[in-house]
Amino acid sequence: MITVHGNPHSTCTRKVLTTLEEKGAKYDLRVVDLATKQQKSSEHLARQPFGVVPVLDHDGFELYESRAIVRYLDRALPGVSLTPSDVRDYARMEQFISIEQSYFSGPTIQLLYQARGGQPDAKIVDENRAKLAHTADVLERRLGEAKYVGGASFSLGDISFMPYFALLERLGHGDIASSRKNVSRWWTDVSARESWKKVSG
Template sequence: MVLQLHGFPTSTCTLRVAVVCKEKNIPFDFTLVDLLTGEHKKSPFTDVQPFGQVPYIDDNGFVLYESRAIGRYLATKYASQGTPNLVPADPKANALFEQAASIETANFDVFASGLAWELRFTKMYGGETDEKRVATLIASLQAKLDAYDVILGQQKYLGGNDVTLADLFHLPYGSVIVSIGVNEFDKRPNVARWWKDISTRPSWLAVKNGL
């Protein structure tokens, strides 16, 4: 049975899973969960995902949600195909990967997703942008990317010299903030080189505009 991906076509977290599938050459069938009608907030979706958030996968009866957990599962299960070492097996390499993955969660996602919400999604739902919060988020992101530039001046990718899930996890929200005019990547040479590398990968180009 082909992997089933349940999500919304342009959802950042859904695309985070889709890009991993493409990197690992994993075929999947996509099932639309209509966020616009609130399908994700009621049964039968919440019977599977009690938080009412997309996506989840069904891998021949094994159901899993949370996009980063799904990414780790797929990269590990299909380690022998597609891009190697997205989750390194060597203990030291794996520790560096987990360090990089933690950096993405704590030092990038919180600021990039906040900016995406304030500058795009709030307006979509009829709200008003909190300009003070935007300024704070941008200042915080700038400081974090200064640290990224130091790390990426010493190695090709965030977890070492091979691309890992930690790099790919940046793609959905990174692309959103670039599209709304917050392009802090190009202001730092090492970050700019890294972002160009990961954001032009065929896997991301195949899914970035939606499923």
């Protein structure tokens, strides 16, 4: 039995749910209400000491950190593999998962904060857009040499970036994908997947 303690709008929860959908797994989503800060409740903190979502419960085995959860699910569950078997493609996938964590999610979340707090600070918006543009250029080069981040097949590397591109689009920064030929082609492709439509719909 698989339970995800998370929120359908959270980027990190979406990575986990997309992975579960791709694996064809059944799961139960227990919503943690971020509006009432339920992620900081003692009940949730007992599962996740950093007070964020999601947490996976797989037959009593509890795990947090979305990037660890998706790697675990891909290894533990049956279904199509979301990890390239070729060692260099595997390395590229890992490189881009790390790039997402180091350079892409942070600036995206900064833009979300700016959009929420009344009048956005133009300087902060510009700085974070510049960081995202630089990383998107790196992604553009990779997607010019391979169909997906990890090579010829869809992988955890693609899933890592998807919730952030969706959020950027919602915040009015969709040009970060659409102004780049390969990223744009990739985003049109991956966002049409059944897994993603189910998770983000």
